[in-house]
Amino acid sequence: MTKTQKLMIAICLASTTILPATIHAQGMKGNTVMVGDEAMYPTKNIIQNAVESKDHTTLVAAVKAAGLVEALSGKGPFTVFAPTNDAFENLPEGTVETLLKPENKATLTAVLTYHVVSGKYDYNALAKAIMAGNGKSTLKTLNGEELTIMMNGNHNIVVKDAKGGVANISTYDVIQSNGVIHVLDQVLMP
Secondary structure, eight states, X not given: OOHXXXXXXXXXXXXXXXXXXXXXXXXXXXXXXXXXXXXXXXXXXXXXXHTTOGGGHHHHHHHHHHTOHHHHHSSOOEEEEEEOHHHHHTSOTXXXXXXXXXXXXXXXXXXXXXXXXXXXXXXXXXXXXXXXXXXXXXXXXXXXOEEEEXXXXXXXXXXXXTTSOEEEEEEEEEEETTXXXXXXXXXXOO
């Protein structure tokens, strides 16, 4: 990580007013954020909000098929890296349909829990971890494998999966009663 990148992260952490409008708007605790043209209320849990997002219908269907609704409705806190419908559509043809078959529940569960980290990692917590890790950091997911987080530019965080795929966070800090969601443009693969 360059000195300039470290300085930019430090400035961003000190004052959210320097962050892009999308990050700043979502980073203010207690605010309602729009995702998939629907309001995400910080008083609702991850599942209660996710079912309202038109951009996450595939993710919600997958969570239901894997039997994870109760777990993600629990106390937490959880950090969920939530791929959009477009992210799922970008997977090789037939992947989603195959994962949703009952006989593939274990594989689906492994993929979905690879998008969830125990604890609440908002933008500031992720940026601090990256800065402490000299440009990148790892997070242990609920499926036991790690994700790598790093900066892409001055204040944009990207998530790298075990296969080398990189997802951009398009919406940060969608605060939930039991954690936080960051919206991704790609599906992460363990």
